Amino acid sequence: MSATTVDTPQEKRGSGSKSKYVPQDGCLLEVDDLYVEFHTEEGVAKAINGVSFDLSQGETLAILGESGSGKSVTAQAIMGILDMPPAKIPSGQVRYCGRDLLTMDPNERRHTRGPEISMIFQDALSALNPVFPVGWQIAEMFRQHRGMNKSDALERAVGLMERVSIPAARERVKAYPHQFSGGMRQRIMIAMAIALDPAVLIADEPTTALDVTVQAQIMQLLADLQQERQMGLILITHDLGVVADVADRACVMYAGRLVEKSEILDLYAAPAHPYTRGLIDSIPRVDQKGQTLAAIGGLPPNLTRIPPGCPFHPRCYLARDICSGERPELRELVPGRFAACHFSEEVLGA
Amino acid sequence: MTEQAIVETAHSSDANPVGEARSLGADARRALARNPLFWISATMIFIFVLMAIWPSLFTNTDPTEAVLSQARERPNSEAWFGRDIQGYDIYARVIYGARASILVGVFTTLFTTTIGAALGITAAYFGGWTDSLISRVTDIFFAIPLLLGAILFMSAFPSSNDPYFVVVFKVVAAISLLGWPALTRLMRSSVMQVLPNDYVQAARALGASPWRIIRSHVIPNSLGPIIVVATINLGAYIALEATLSFLGIGLQPPVISWGVSINDAIVGLRTTPHMLFFPSLFLSLTVLAFIMLGDAVRDAYDPKTR
Numbered sequence: 001m002s003a004t005t006v007d008t009p010q011e012k013r014g015s016g017s018k019s020k021y022v023p024q025d026g027c028l029l030e031v032d033d034l035y036v037e038f039h040t041e042e043g044v045a046k047a048i049n050g051v052s053f054d055l056s057q058g059e060t061l062a063i064l065g066e067s068g069s070g071k072s073v074t075a076q077a078i079m080g081i082l083d084m085p086p087a088k089i090p091s092g093q094v095r096y097c098g099r100d101l102l103t104m105d106p107n108e109r110r111h112t113r114g115p116e117i118s119m120i121f122q123d124a125l126s127a128l129n130p131v132f133p134v135g136w137q138i139a140e141m142f143r144q145h146r147g148m149n150k151s152d153a154l155e156r157a158v159g160l161m162e163r164v165s166i167p168a169a170r171e172r173v174k175a176y177p178h179q180f181s182g183g184m185r186q187r188i189m190i191a192m193a194i195a196l197d198p199a200v201l202i203a204d205e206p207t208t209a210l211d212v213t214v215q216a217q218i219m220q221l222l223a224d225l226q227q228e229r230q231m232g233l234i235l236i237t238h239d240l241g242v243v244a245d246v247a248d249r250a251c252v253m254y255a256g257r258l259v260e261k262s263e264i265l266d267l268y269a270a271p272a273h274p275y276t277r278g279l280i281d282s283i284p285r286v287d288q289k290g291q292t293l294a295a296i297g298g299l300p301p302n303l304t305r306i307p308p309g310c311p312f313h314p315r316c317y318l319a320r321d322i323c324s325g326e327r328p329e330l331r332e333l334v335p336g337r338f339a340a341c342h343f344s345e346e347v348l349g350a
Numbered sequence: 351m352t353e354q355a356i357v358e359t360a361h362s363s364d365a366n367p368v369g370e371a372r373s374l375g376a377d378a379r380r381a382l383a384r385n386p387l388f389w390i391s392a393t394m395i396f397i398f399v400l401m402a403i404w405p406s407l408f409t410n411t412d413p414t415e416a417v418l419s420q421a422r423e424r425p426n427s428e429a430w431f432g433r434d435i436q437g438y439d440i441y442a443r444v445i446y447g448a449r450a451s452i453l454v455g456v457f458t459t460l461f462t463t464t465i466g467a468a469l470g471i472t473a474a475y476f477g478g479w480t481d482s483l484i485s486r487v488t489d490i491f492f493a494i495p496l497l498l499g500a501i502l503f504m505s506a507f508p509s510s511n512d513p514y515f516v517v518v519f520k521v522v523a524a525i526s527l528l529g530w531p532a533l534t535r536l537m538r539s540s541v542m543q544v545l546p547n548d549y550v551q552a553a554r555a556l557g558a559s560p561w562r563i564i565r566s567h568v569i570p571n572s573l574g575p576i577i578v579v580a581t582i583n584l585g586a587y588i589a590l591e592a593t594l595s596f597l598g599i600g601l602q603p604p605v606i607s608w609g610v611s612i613n614d615a616i617v618g619l620r621t622t623p624h625m626l627f628f629p630s631l632f633l634s635l636t637v638l639a640f641i642m643l644g645d646a647v648r649d650a651y652d653p654k655t656r
Contacts, residue, residue, distance in 0.1 A: 081554045114557030121555075127548040131570045131653055133377070140566065141556060176653040192556060 021097040021116055021199070028232040029055040029078070029117075029200050034092030036070075036077050036256075038303075039085060045303040047073045049256040050092075055200065055232040060223070062235045062243040062264060064279065065253035068300045071236045074253070075204045078234075079119050080109055096200070114145055118198035122205040124185035128177035134188045135161070135173030141195040160191040164221060183214035187221065194225055201226070202234045207242055219246055241283055244268060252276045255301050255311035258330055261338040272339035272348050274316045310341070318343050378650040385650065391642035398636055401448040411442040413606055422622045432624040434614060440628050443606055447629060450607035451588050452636065453518050454525070458587040461526035463580045466533025471572075473534070474541035475564060484534070492531040497593065499528040504599040514605060521600050525587055536579055540572040547571075574648050581644025585637025592633075608633045 036048035048070045055061050063071050076082045078094050080101060094101045096117060101109055121127035129137060138160055139153035148156070154173065161169035164187040177185055186206060193201060203222060207215035223246040226233045235243050243250070243264070250267050252260040252275065260273040271277040278296035298315040301307055307314055313323035322342055330340040333348065341347060382388045401408055411429075417437040425432040431440035473484040503524040509517045544550065545568065553563050592609025594600025596616075601607045608629040615626035 079555045081551055110557055110559065112557075113555055119552070119555040121548050121552055123548060127552040129549045129553075129567050129571070131651065132566070144562065145557060178653070189552075192552075196557075 021099070021112070023057055023199070024098050026056045027054055028057055028097065029234075030093070030095040031074070031078065032093040032095065034074070034077060034094065035090050036073050036082070037088045037090060039088060040304070043304040046306060047087075047256050047303055048077065048092075049306075051251075051253070051256070051258055053251050053258065053261060055234060057199070057232055058226070058230040059249065060226060060233040060235060060247045062237065062247035062250040063253060064237060064240060064243070064250055064276075066238050066279075066300055068303065069253040070256040071238075071253055072204050073256075075119065075202045075234070075236055078202060079113060079117065081119075111145075114141065114198065115196040116198055117200040117202065118193040118196070120186075120189050120193045120201065120203040120206050123209045124182070124189040125177060125209075127189055128185060130177055133174045133176055134180070135175075138188070138192050138195055141192060145196055156195075157191075160195055161188070163225075164188070164191045166191075182210050183218065186210060186214075186218055190218075190221065190225070194229070194231075197229060198231065200232045200234070202236070204236045205238070206235070208237070208239070215242055219243075222246065240268075240279055252279070255306050256303065257311065257340065258338070259312065259340045261330065263336060266337060270348050272333055272337060272344045273312075273341045274318050274343075274347055275312050276339075277347060278315075278317075318346065377653070378647075381650040382646060385646050387642050388646035388650075391639045391646060394635060394639035395643060398448055398452055398632075398639065401445055402452045403449075405445045405449065408445045409439075409442045411439045413438060413442040413446040414604065415439070422618065425624055431628040432622070434611075434622065434625045435618055436614075440611075440625060443611055444608070444628050444632050446606045447608045447611055448632065448636075450518055450601055450605055451591065451609060451633065454521050454591040454601075454607075455584045455588040455636065455640075457522045458525045458529060459580050459584040461522065462529040462533050462583065462587075463576065465526070465530040467537045467576055469530070469534045470537025470539075470576075471541050471564060471568065474538045474545065475560075475568065481538075485538070488531045488534045491528060492535075494528055496525070496528045496590070500524040500590070500594055501597065501599055503527060504594065509602075517601060517605060521591055521594060524594070525590055529583070529587070533576060533579065533583075537572065537576050540575050541568055544568050544571045570651065573651060577644050577648045577651075581640045582637075584640045585633070588633055588636065 031051055031053050034048055034051045035046075038045040038047055051070070051074060053061065063074065065071050073082070073087075077087075077089060078101070082089075089102060092102070096112065101112065104112075128134065132140075135154055135157045138157035139148075139150070142148040142153035142156050143150065146153075158169050158173050161173060166172055166184060166187055172180075177188070180188065186209075190206075201222075206222065207218050210218060219242055222233065222235070225231070226246075235247055237243055247264045250260075250262065250264045251258050252267075252273065254275050260267065260271065260276045262272070267276060268280060271280055275296070278294070281294035282296065284293055296315055301311055301314070307324070309322075309324040309327050310316070310319075311327075313319040316323065318341075320342075326342070328340045328342045330338045331344075332338050333344055339347075405413075415438070417433065417439075419437065420429070420433050421435050421437040423429060423433040429439045429441060431444060434440055434443070469484050469488070473481040473488075504520065507520055509520050512520070550563060550567050553567050558566070588608065591600055591607065592612050595602065595607065595609040596613040601610055603610060611629035612626060612633070615622070615629070618625055
């Protein structure tokens with residue numbers, strides 16, 4: 001359990017029956033057949049179409065996919081920060097420790113945000129309030145949820161900033177977000193998100209706005225924190241490179257559906273869906289210097305007009321007649337490996 | 351600039367090494383204290399307010415003492431600002447006029463800004479039918495011409511023999527009643543600009559209550575424009591009070607106000623320009639002081655300009 005300087009014993013997670021949320025068989029979060037629609041003037045955009053996955057304690061799950069595949073909407077639906085309307089959740093469940101968050105009393109649900117489930121945003125500059133010092137913003141978490149007084153809360157904020165490796169944290173605690181570099185701002189954001197020791201942390205493209213060198217540091221920080229606190233971590237990214245070392249399992253999304261779900265190493269070694277294969281082939285590799293970078297042709301579909309059959313078939317190199325007529329369901333190929341393609345065996349064998 | 355700011359922050363924190371809790375308000379006060387603009391405007395406002403409360407501190411002359419034999423006298427050692435057509439001492443009248451003008455300016459600004467900000471925030475934050483309702487009501491009031499509406503209001507509640515403060519309050523009420531819609535629109539649009547920001551989403555994701563989101567995230571980030579407009583409006587309200595007086599429905603003699611004095615001066619624009627000059631000067635200085643104060647306050651609440 002997290003034995004950082006900022007924790008006092010009575011506030012530790014799992015210290016007895018204080019928390020009313022207890023993981024069942026180690027399973028923290030289950031997303032079950034979730035649908036999300038956006039009602040717009042151009043029609044109904046089906047952003048999420050029946051997504052299911054689960055997350056255990058201490059596990060890192062990567063959600064992969066390109067822009068518009070529904071990764072961030074999934075995260076927002078889990079957090080309950082979708083703007084409704086225009087968003088609507090027609091069916092599905094998001095169970096946290098067995099309790100459905102979607103049908104929970106809004107006020108009760110609000111109290112799960114922060115201490116139970118927390119989130120890191122892509123662009124830390126815009127995710128931090130520009131008019132308050134960063135230390136004040138972190139301290140606010142303790143004052144708000146734990147009812148601490150100002151100086152105790154600020155002391156804890158300093159501890160957290162030290163934990164996320166901000167140099168001279170004690171001096172920088174009074175600085176404003178715009179006085180930090182991009183990487184440091186993301187560290188502040190992480191400090192805020194882990195302040196209340198959440199059981200589940202969702203990181204929505206945590207490294208996209210950062211330099212390549214800083215990306216690795218932030219991923220390492222997240223991995224360390226996750227190890228230390230045994231959090232369930234959901235990493236949302238379009239960059240397959242950054243998650244390879246830290247994730248345990250991966251879900252690949254396309255047009256609001258899961259197209260593949262498997263252990264991350266299996267996925268990299270032998271993708272079972274043409275889309276995953278395309279994503280992996282489009283990572284620049286040192287050993288293929290001088291060659292043309294493989295790319296997936298075309299664009300992801302407009303979510304108000306998702307193609308019939310397999311949504312990926314217009315861009316798929318394997319597409320045959322059946323693909324435009326019949327939508328492949330997510331099926332288990334070998335234990336622990338799921339893919340939604342009529343020809344997964346062929347892709348795997350290739 | 352950023353580097354300098356960091357150095358400065360680091361430096362100022364050396365002064366109090368242990369994490370003393372500093373909030374936006376405390377930082378803003380510090381920034382204000384370092385801003386000469388603030389001290390200049392605050393001093394001016396302090397003097398004007400003093401003038402409004404104790405005019406006798408500034409002059410021993412009775413502003414209602416008409417020395418007809420000296421009417422239209424130019425500024426001299428006895429009557430510093432000269433005398434008007436009634437033989438009143440203009441200096442004394444300017445001092446005594448501060449009370450009504452500042453009361454009208456400050457209170458009208460206070461009321462319109464409070465109503466405007468509250469309705470604007472409510473409309474933008476809650477959206478939906480709340481927004482529609484507030485916006486349409488705002489539109490209705492917006493459609494009434496300010497001057498015409500004020501004339502209507504003042505004629506509906508004529509103030510012939512009312513005591514001083516009641517008359518002033520009526521003018522404040524008339525202008526406030528019609529002045530808030532512009533500020534509601536302004537606040538609504540600036541809140542709508544703040545709401546889609548990630549930090550508001552982030553606050554929700556970290557479990558903040560709606561009230562806390564409004565207080566800590568929406569208000570501090572959307573206050574800039576309304577502060578500027580409110581301080582500029584303050585002058586406009588004093589001028590409007592003058593217009594109402596001119597039309598014979600605002601403050602009326604024997605009430606002394608800058609507006610009344612300015613209107614009295616119209617008759618002798620060419621022969622006695624000092625009658626117009628001095629009350630106008632004081633009106634301009636008051637407006638200037640409040641605009642400078644507004645600027646300083648807005649800058650103090652925006653960390654990036656520090």
